[in-house]
Amino acid sequence: MKAAVRPGSGGCRISSAADFSAWIAERSAMDLAEPFTFVVGTDGALRLAPRRSEHVACAGGDVVLSAGEIGFTREADRWAVSEVSNQSTGYCPDVTSWSAVARALDDAELGRPSGFTNEVVFRRCPDCQEHNIVREDDFVCVFCDSDLPATWNMDPTA
Structure with missing residues (x-):
């Protein structure tokens, strides 16, 4: 997916209230009716794109601290x-990435909840290497029935 990212295709960088005000002023009521794609880059800044954008494209192909909707x-x-999740199958961020999101939202002077309003638990199966979304605390791979680790393991470099 990263190979398909074109230069300049990243999301809009939001690092202040002024940045957000300018960006949101260009959105229609229909745009605001559904969530947007977001990432928090390693620079700590929030980047926003239309919902149907890929997170990797929103990030310009870069590594991120968090991603979701x-x-x-x-x-x-x-x-x-009003709502925020870590739902990104491109990055599969851990729920602990909330602190990076909170800092980015605070920098943009946006009111925010105390955590993700919808947390998604991602795990990679150590046996078949498939990515899983853990539902109802059932840490079993849906592909091969192997046990999934209790701790986040989606970053192959970690």
Whole structure:
């Protein structure tokens, strides 16, 4: 997927309230009706793209601290996050990546929840190497029935 990323195809970098205000002003009511694709780059900045964008493209093919989907709502005098998840099958981020998301949202002066509103637990099967989404705390590979590790193991360099 990374090979298909074209230069300049990354998401919009949001590192301040002014950046977010300029970006959100260009969105339609229909855009705001569904979540957007997001990543937090290694620079700590939030990047946003339309929902149907691939996370790897949103990140410009780079490594990220977190990725997922995010929705916004207007609250009194500022924008706030209405929903946010780590749902990204391109990066499969751990739920512990929330701290990077929180910092990026705070930098953009966006109201936010205290954690992901929808947490997705990803694990790679040590036997067949397939990626799994763990549901209902059932740490068993859906492909080969092997036990999945209790700790996050999606980054092959970790």
